[in-house]
Amino acid sequence: MKFDEASSKLCTFITPFVRFRLLRLPFGIASAPQVHHRTMYQIFEGIPGVDTSMDDMIVWVKIKKNMTNV
Structure with a gap:
């Protein structure tokens, strides 16, 4: 950053x-981890099926074949 x-x-x-x-x-x-997490959150906020946890991005879908569409 x-x-x-x-x-x-x-x-x-x-x-x-x-x-x-x-x-x-x-x-x-x-404060670096908090700054990085806040930026990650702002980037991915509002995208369905996407969440963040510190420096990780978590993606989930209901049907496995839909994973390529996220």
């Missing part, structure tokens, strides 16, 4: 040799 410019500047750290500015959300940040 890409950071906006302001967030990227806040997630900068310095080593003795170089300065690193993160461009994407790393999973080491405590």
